[in-house]
Amino acid sequence: MTELTASLAQDAPIPLSAELRCGPGEVLALVGPSGAGKTTVLRCIAGLEHPATGRVGLGDRVWLDTTSGVDLKPQQRAVGFVFQDYALFPNLTALGNVAIAVPSGNAETVARELLERVNLKGLETRRPHQLSGGQRQRVALARALARDPRVLLLDEPFSAVDQVTRRRLHRELLALRQSLEMPVVLVTHNLDEAALLADRIAIMQRGETLQTDTPANLMTRPASAQVARLLDLRNIHAARVLEHDARAGVTRIEWRGRVLEAGLAEAFPVGQEVDWVIPPARVLMHRRDRPSRGERENSLTGRVVSCVAHGTNVHADILLEGDGEADVVTMHIPIHAAERNDLGADTEIGLSLVGEAIHLMSPFA
Amino acid sequence: MDWQALSLSLELAAWTVALLIPFAIAVGRPLAWRRFKGKGWVVALIALPLVVPPTVLGFYLLVAFGHGSFIGDLYQAVVGRPLVFTFQGLLLASLIFNLPFAVQPVQRAFEAVPASVREAAWCSGLSNWRTFWRIELPLAMPGVVSAIVLTFAHTMGEFGVVLMVGGNIPGETRTMAIAIYDRVQAFDDAAAGAMAALLLALAFVAIGLVHWLSGRAARAHD
Numbered sequence: 001m002t003e004l005t006a007s008l009a010q011d012a013p014i015p016l017s018a019e020l021r022c023g024p025g026e027v028l029a030l031v032g033p034s035g036a037g038k039t040t041v042l043r044c045i046a047g048l049e050h051p052a053t054g055r056v057g058l059g060d061r062v063w064l065d066t067t068s069g070v071d072l073k074p075q076q077r078a079v080g081f082v083f084q085d086y087a088l089f090p091n092l093t094a095l096g097n098v099a100i101a102v103p104s105g106n107a108e109t110v111a112r113e114l115l116e117r118v119n120l121k122g123l124e125t126r127r128p129h130q131l132s133g134g135q136r137q138r139v140a141l142a143r144a145l146a147r148d149p150r151v152l153l154l155d156e157p158f159s160a161v162d163q164v165t166r167r168r169l170h171r172e173l174l175a176l177r178q179s180l181e182m183p184v185v186l187v188t189h190n191l192d193e194a195a196l197l198a199d200r201i202a203i204m205q206r207g208e209t210l211q212t213d214t215p216a217n218l219m220t221r222p223a224s225a226q227v228a229r230l231l232d233l234r235n236i237h238a239a240r241v242l243e244h245d246a247r248a249g250v251t252r253i254e255w256r257g258r259v260l261e262a263g264l265a266e267a268f269p270v271g272q273e274v275d276w277v278i279p280p281a282r283v284l285m286h287r288r289d290r291p292s293r294g295e296r297e298n299s300l301t302g303r304v305v306s307c308v309a310h311g312t313n314v315h316a317d318i319l320l321e322g323d324g325e326a327d328v329v330t331m332h333i334p335i336h337a338a339e340r341n342d343l344g345a346d347t348e349i350g351l352s353l354v355g356e357a358i359h360l361m362s363p364f365a
Numbered sequence: 366m367d368w369q370a371l372s373l374s375l376e377l378a379a380w381t382v383a384l385l386i387p388f389a390i391a392v393g394r395p396l397a398w399r400r401f402k403g404k405g406w407v408v409a410l411i412a413l414p415l416v417v418p419p420t421v422l423g424f425y426l427l428v429a430f431g432h433g434s435f436i437g438d439l440y441q442a443v444v445g446r447p448l449v450f451t452f453q454g455l456l457l458a459s460l461i462f463n464l465p466f467a468v469q470p471v472q473r474a475f476e477a478v479p480a481s482v483r484e485a486a487w488c489s490g491l492s493n494w495r496t497f498w499r500i501e502l503p504l505a506m507p508g509v510v511s512a513i514v515l516t517f518a519h520t521m522g523e524f525g526v527v528l529m530v531g532g533n534i535p536g537e538t539r540t541m542a543i544a545i546y547d548r549v550q551a552f553d554d555a556a557a558g559a560m561a562a563l564l565l566a567l568a569f570v571a572i573g574l575v576h577w578l579s580g581r582a583a584r585a586h587d
Contacts, residue, residue, distance in 0.1 A: 048484050074487040081488035087481035091503040100499060101489035147490045 002059025004151050004183040006045055010052035014040050016207040022151075022183035028212075029186045029194035032204035032230065038187040039084070040207070042153050045185065046081050047074040058150050058183075077151075080144030084156040086136045088128040094139045095124035101146035114142040119172065134165040138172075152184045158193060170196060191231060195219075203227050220357070225275040225364035234330040236277045238363060241268050250355060256327060260298050262358035275363045280315070282357035283331040286350035288341055298353035302329070307338070307345050314338040318351060329353075366559050369536055370544035377452070377540060378520040381459045382513050385467045388460075389512055393471030394501070398480075412469070414462045423529025426458045430530065455531040455538050462526045466515040474508020475501065507582035511575045518571035522564055
């Protein structure tokens with residue numbers, strides 16, 4: 001099993017400027033808003049669409065190379081494709097849908113095994129219209145695997161099912177992927193789904209792959225303010241670089257009259273305008289009963305303007321008081337911590353921004 | 366009852382169906398999916414026999430097939446007999462005036478096959494030919510059957526074009542519809558009534574079959 005690489009570019013009809021690679025056994029998620037070109041990229045890999053310029057290859061096999069005129073048909077590309085609406089063959093049974101895609105002679109045996117693998121044993125004779133959304137998705141997945149594909153492409157495979165079914169299908173795919181050795185490219189607009197299922201995420205907008213990284217790195221170290229906004233990150237603010245202190249390992253920035261210490265980021269010259277971001281979980285509340293050592297770090301005070309329970313956390317927006325203009329910082333803290341400190345609307349609190357969690361980015365264009 | 370006319374009508378209808386339906390599939394399928402310049406004109410041309418009066422269509426076909434015409438003279442040179450007022454001429458006319466009845470249902474049926482289903486077939490490794498036989502054609506089958514039924518029934522009953530191109534030659538061009546007219550002219554109301562009742566029954570069965578098939582197809586796809 002080998003690595004999938006794709007590099008696609010065109011201006012029309014849908015602008016594309018996408019670069020991606022996906023190793024064997026790896027799940028790469030393409031994430032972005034509607035119209036970001038995610039599905040188009042997938043269709044170009046499958047050979048269903050033909051970009052103006054580009055190259056798609058699997059290891060040393062070339063599927064598409066516009067410079068040398070190579071453009072293999074979908075039938076020649078050994079892809080398994082799960083379509084958004086599943087696109088099952090309505091005239092065939094579940095078994096028939098899978099068996100027709102098996103290239104070898106004992107198609108029915110292989111198809112039965114595949115249906116069992118996706119937990120559909122006993123439903124072989126059902127037609128697509130007699131299956132639930134989740135069952136259809138499983139048939140589509142079994143059919144995609146029936147060809148023994150070298151690459152698995154999943155186009156919004158969970159968008160047509162309800163929340164409960166979706167969670168179950170997520171678990172099934174996580175279990176199934178342990179046994180998959182081919183590159184898997186997953187298109188989704190759901191960031192949580194991508195973070196759950198993928199090893200790496202490629203963030204796309206207007207046909208362009210802006211950043212490809214692990215979910216954790218992406219959430220804490222977005223390459224630009226544009227990526228941070230697409231990820232719907234909280235606490236994105238503009239600042240200016242004051243100085244780099246390599247000995248202390250910090251870069252000092254000026255944010256609306258306040259001086260903050262961030263992790264050393266010498267890539268940004270002194271005086272440059274930057275955007276910075278901090279995960280809400282790295283905004284720490286000062287304990288009222290027992291002040292602690294960490295409170296010297298980027299210490300600020302403010303008033304809670306909104307305070308909402310969200311799962312096991314409380315999401316609080318704090319309006320800072322400072323040198324004139326006010327700003328809002330969002331903080332996520334565990335419910336028990338919020339209760340112990342009587343956190344509620346209009347509470348005056350002190351907080352610290354963990355310096356090494358402050359990430360500097362080139363500003364939004 | 367003019368059994369010879371019945372047999373001739375059935376033969377004409379069977380030949381028309383046998384020749385026209387493969388053509389309708391070959392033309393209706395690309396009309397459903399492809400976009401090309403002048404497509405609107407092609408669609409309009411195929412629909413034309415629906416709106417042109419049968420005698421007008423028959424007149425032009427008579428001119429086109431007759432002596433001195435390119436088609437007529439070519440046919441005469443190759444086969445050794447004229448095209449007009451023969452069964453073969455009638456069949457050619459029948460193929461033309463049945464075009465919309467054969468092509469349109471087939472085209473609608475292929476249009477109803479989702480593009481993603483065809484793409485899924487390609488991505489499942491099925492060749493274009495296998496995709497057509499195993500997926501597209503079975504899904505378009507209700508439309509193909511509609512086309513068969515409509516073409517057959519329409520051929521059985523067509524009068525104007527048949528009279529203009531074929532005339533009224535027993536055993537060669539006298540179809541049921543012509544025979545009915547012929548019997549009425551001869552004040553043989555009993556024979557005309559029997560044949561008219563047969564065509565009426567046939568038409569009723571044909572329409573019933575089309576509705577039943579389209580209903581069944583709709584249920585099969587949700």
